[in-house]
Amino acid sequence: MKRVWGLMAIISIILVLTGCGGKSGFTIFIIDNQGDPSVISEQLQANLQQKLGEEPKVEVVTSAMYDVQKILVEYAAGGHDIFILPEADMKQYGNNGSNVSLDDTFDQEKYERGVFEGGVFVEDGTGDDGSDIKKETHLYGIPLEDMKMFQEVQYAAKNLFATIPVSASNIEESKKVLKALTE
Incomplete structure (x- = not known):
C-alpha cells in the first residue's frame, strides 16, 4: 500500500513540474473494463453541457482501453x-480515502450499491491504524445504470460507478454535475 501512495506522489510531482497537471474547466474521466466509453463521449458531453448551460465548461475524457495503471495515473x-x-x-480507491462522501447530496437507500466502508482523512493521525485514514460507511458512488443521462445515451453499464475524487477542484460543483447526470 505504501508503494502505491509513493508512486502516486512521484507521479503527481512529475506532472506538476512538467506543467501537465493543470486543467481548465470541468472534466469527467471514464474508463470501462467491459466496453469502450469513447463511443458516447461527445454525445454525453453535449447533453450535459446543454443541461448545465455555459458554466462550467465540461469535458468528457475517456480511455478506450482498460488499464489499472491508467486509473492510478489519472487519480495521482x-x-x-x-x-x-x-x-x-x-x-479500492474509496477504501484508501480517495473519494468524497455523497451522503449530503444523494439518498443512500436509492443508491445502496454505492454505499461501502471507505477511508476518510483525519488530520490528527487518529485513524483506525494510527494513520490519517479512518474507515466510515458512506455513499461514495452512483451506479451508471441509475443515471438518466447515461440511460439516454444507451451506456448505463451495470459495472460502472461515478464518484468524486478528493482532488476535485470544486467538490460542490462536482456534486451539482453528478446530480445533473442522474436527473
Whole structure:
C-alpha cells in the first residue's frame, strides 16, 4: 500500500513540474473494463453541457482501453472532477480515502450499491491504524445504470460507478454535475 501512495506522489510531482497537471474547466474521466466509453463521449458531453448551460465548461475524457495503471495515473494527477470506473476500482480507491462522501447530496437507500466502508482523512493521525485514514460507511458512488443521462445515451453499464475524487477542484460543483447526470 505504501508503494502505491509513493508512486502516486512521484507521479503527481512529475506532472506538476512538467506543467501537465493543470486543467481548465470541468472534466469527467471514464474508463470501462467491459466496453469502450469513447463511443458516447461527445454525445454525453453535449447533453450535459446543454443541461448545465455555459458554466462550467465540461469535458468528457475517456480511455478506450482498460488499464489499472491508467486509473492510478489519472487519480495521482488530480486533474478530473468526476471519475466513472468499474465498481471494484471505485471501491479500492474509496477504501484508501480517495473519494468524497455523497451522503449530503444523494439518498443512500436509492443508491445502496454505492454505499461501502471507505477511508476518510483525519488530520490528527487518529485513524483506525494510527494513520490519517479512518474507515466510515458512506455513499461514495452512483451506479451508471441509475443515471438518466447515461440511460439516454444507451451506456448505463451495470459495472460502472461515478464518484468524486478528493482532488476535485470544486467538490460542490462536482456534486451539482453528478446530480445533473442522474436527473
